[in-house]
Amino acid sequence: MLPPAATILPDRAASSSPADTRPRLERIAAASADGGVPVVRVLGRWGAGDLGDRQGVRALAAQLAAHEPAQAWAWDLTGIAWLDHVGAQWLWDHWGRAWPAQLQVHARERALLERVARLTVPAPPEQPWRLVDQVDHLGVLVLHGVDHARHLLQLVGQLALDLGRLARAPRRGPWRDVSGHLYHMGATALPITALVGFLIGVVLAYLMSQQLRQFGAESFIVNILGISLIRELGPMLAAILVAGRSGSAITAQIGVMRVTEELDAMRVMGIPHGFRLVLPRALALALAMPLISVWTTLAALAGGMLAADLAMNISPAYFVQALPAAVKIGNLGLAVAKSVVFGVLIALIGCHWGLRVKPNTQSLGEGTTASVVTSITMVILVDALFAVAFKNVGM
Structure with a gap:
């Protein structure tokens, strides 16, 4: 509502537009206003088209800044030529989203200003920094993390129970789903993993050749x-590629089932989510990841062998002959064991985020992104743990 000191005049009669239509302010001496309060007259056209001129806007902003604080002035809008919602928003924001103490305005402009005041959301007050709020926010994050860890632990336990059920009745297992996921997550990933592995091998060989040549140790490549x-x-390369490729696909597939209410339909029909959704994907990735890992390693060795031949004149025959003596078989066993763990983790994390998707598209996108980030982070973390725990294996 308008302030008590506001003067509302009837709408002005139609008249010819003044020559100067620039939006501007004009200050009147304090003696001419009631109560000795200085008056600011608003003149010109205050519309969206008139406020679009960059230079005019700068000049107007300077004039508005010269009349701050706005509550200390009496405002006269009776001489304004045109006012729309854009101009009314300018004035309302300059007044600090509060009515000035004294205001003279016509009925039309009054209605515009009241509409803008009613629809403008007040800015929330700035809260001071408090240690208690930060501790509370940290506690909320910790509780969210504990909730995710609890759900992942439930998935691991349910997976163990489902594996026992599958061992008791293997004929009733979801083998068709497992074979389909093996193809989509394993066979179709071979081209991209081979390409990335080959290029990584080439890059590593070229970089190492520059350093080894300085010491005459080319054979140690x-x-x-x-x-x-x-x-x-x-x-690790294979796991990161599979996490970005298959982990996101797992989350998206299960998330779409949540959006389309297929998960609710499965629950109504008594079909367990763990046995039909989580178990086939975990089994498929546990079987596919060691094969993809070996395939990626072979492609990387081929790239390194080619780069070593071109950069250091080390023949492929010598490379193949010296490799078994340089790398013990324990390293390959450790790599395969890590790959199985990586595959199960990627599948469980993808299913975890997919099952937690809410029935809307925004949650689906957020869950897919979180699944990829979490899977890659866990792969690197578990790889570091394996490196520390089995540092003497194969050395």
């Missing part, structure tokens, strides 16, 4: 490439 690719980079 077989040891460096063999250990780094077979033990660490091969399995």
